[in-house]
Amino acid sequence: MTSASLPLREDxxxxxxxxxxxxGPARYFAEATTEQEVAAAVAWAEAQGVELFLLGGGSNLLVHDEGFAGLVLQMKIAGIEALGDGVFEVGAGESWDGFVARAVAAECAGIECLAGIPGSVGGTPVQNVGAYGQEVSETIVSVRAFDRQAKAFVDLSKQECRFRYRASLFNTDARGRYIVTRVRFQLRAGGVPTLRYADLQKHFADAHPTPSLVAVAAAVREIRRAKGMLIVEGDPDCRSAGSFFKNPVVAASLLPEVAKAVGGEVKDVPSWPAGEGCVKLPAAWLLERAGFVKGYGVGPAGISTRHTLALTNRGGATFADVEHLEEEIVAGVEIRFGIRLEREPVVLG
Ligand SMILES: Cc1cc2nc3c(=O)[nH]c(=O)nc-3n(C[C@H](O)[C@H](O)[C@H](O)COP(=O)(O)OP(=O)(O)OC[C@H]3O[C@@H](n4cnc5c(N)ncnc54)[C@H](O)[C@@H]3O)c2cc1C
Structure with a gap:
């Protein structure tokens, strides 16, 4: 790269x-530690006529075996600024789990159930990460980003980000247009933890008084570890991109057919309301009823032994191995229930 402040590596x-x-490899690779470097990298890629892909922590990503022929820019902008009254301004390159640890230690509530989610702070608004009864959009005030179309930095309000289940402006209509550089959060200073999720309620059933935010975040990490959903070096079940399939949202009128497919009644089908006339079904339940249970698969790619929704790399798996497994599962669930599952991770290459 021409700019000495932005060293470029190849392959x-x-x-x-x-x-x-x-x-596989990235043809070109650079790290951005400042907003100026983000703008410089975009300008360089445009001048060279190569595609640019923004990499965060790589925890929601499946890269093709051939790699990527353009520039991969990894977000490394750091900094966690506490602005008072539970407001934090955080660099997109910070570790998400590190920010959660900092927030709960400062007794600020709102993201304690999102402890243990890997990846960067800048990656969280992209698919509006959620777990154990919380979604990151509940605490986001605004997102600062480089708008590649306008070639300028913009501050997008929460409303402009158009958050919904595992979706936002950033991974739908405006995919690839914005490079998130900072996120501003409003947490609840001195607030109590959210204990909406059954596993968490069970964990703290005998807790008097209300557990601390630190204790809830620790419990979430323990529950995640048991399911292979916490990154632990050497644990093959977490060599994944987390949940591989989204929970499908379908017309409520489909429920009798789903129940019939498993020889049961509508009341036996787990579901949550998801907007007018629609319900959300647990993808894990559909997989299991279609025969894709924990530990499924004989090759190097298989279903996690502890979490039905996670496809894992058992060692030496290729993109093609994961793709074959994905196709088999999608087809199996569609034949059984008439529902086509959607992939959650992003594919590069
Ligand atoms: C073990 C495990 C458990 C997980 N558990 C959960 C969970 O409970 N809930 C959940 O919602 N997700 C979960 N995930 C998925 C993943 O951790 C999140 O989606 C995370 O927020 C991705 O962030 P990242 O920085 O790793 O993004 P990457 O994987 O690097 O990128 C993903 C996408 O976001 C884009 N992106 C990343 N950073 C930026 C940025 N700064 N600006 C613009 N675009 C950007 C990339 O271009 C790409 O399109 C899990 C993953 C794993 C491996």
């Missing part, structure tokens, strides 16, 4: 930069 392996540990 950089991407697999080690992802939690799946799969995929």
């Amino acid at each position: 950089v392996p991407l697999a080690p930069l992802t939690t799946f540990r799969i995929g």
Whole structure:
């Protein structure tokens, strides 16, 4: 790259930069530690006529075996600024789990149930991460980003981000247009933890008084560890991109058919209301009823032994191995229930 402040590397392996540990190299690779470097990288890619892909922590990503022929820019902007009254301004390159630890230690509530989610702070608004009864959009005030179309930095309000289940402006209509550089959060200073989720309620059933935010975040990490949903070095069940399939939202009128497919009644089908006339079904339940249970698969790619929704790299898996397994599962669930599952992770290459 021409700018000395933004060193460029070539043919950089991407697999080690992802939690799946799969995929070929990036033709060009750079890190951005400042907003100026973000703008410089975009300008360089445009001048060279190569595509630019923004990499965060690589925890929601599946890279093709051939790699990526353009520039991979990894977000490294750091900094967690406490602005008082539970307001935090955080650099997009900070570790999400590190920010959660800092927030709960400062007795600020609102993200304690999102402890243990890997990846960067800048990655969280992209698919509006959620777990154990919380979604990141509940606490986001605004997102600062480089708008590649307008070639300028913009501050997007929460409303402009158009958050919904595992979706936002950033991974739908405006995919690839914005590079998130900072996120501003409004947490609840001195607030009590959210204990909406059954596993958490069970964990704290005998707790008097209300558990601390630190205790809830620790419990979430323990529950995640038991399911292989916490990154632990050497644990093959977490060599994944987390949940591989989204929970499908379908017309409520489909429920009798789903029940019939498992020889049961509508009341036996787990579901949550999801807007007018629609319900959300647990993808894990559909997989299991279609025969795709924990530990499924004989090859190097298989279903986690502890979490039905996580496809894992058992060692030496390729993009093609995961793709074959994905196709088999999607087809199996569709034949059984008439519902087509959607992939959650982003594919690069
Ligand atoms: C073990 C495990 C458990 C997980 N559990 C959960 C969970 O409970 N809930 C949940 O919602 N997700 C979960 N995930 C998925 C993943 O951790 C999140 O989606 C995370 O927020 C992705 O962030 P990242 O920085 O790793 O993004 P990456 O994987 O690097 O990128 C994902 C996408 O976001 C884009 N992106 C990343 N950073 C930016 C940025 N700064 N600006 C613009 N675009 C950007 C990328 O271009 C790409 O399109 C899990 C993953 C794993 C491996």
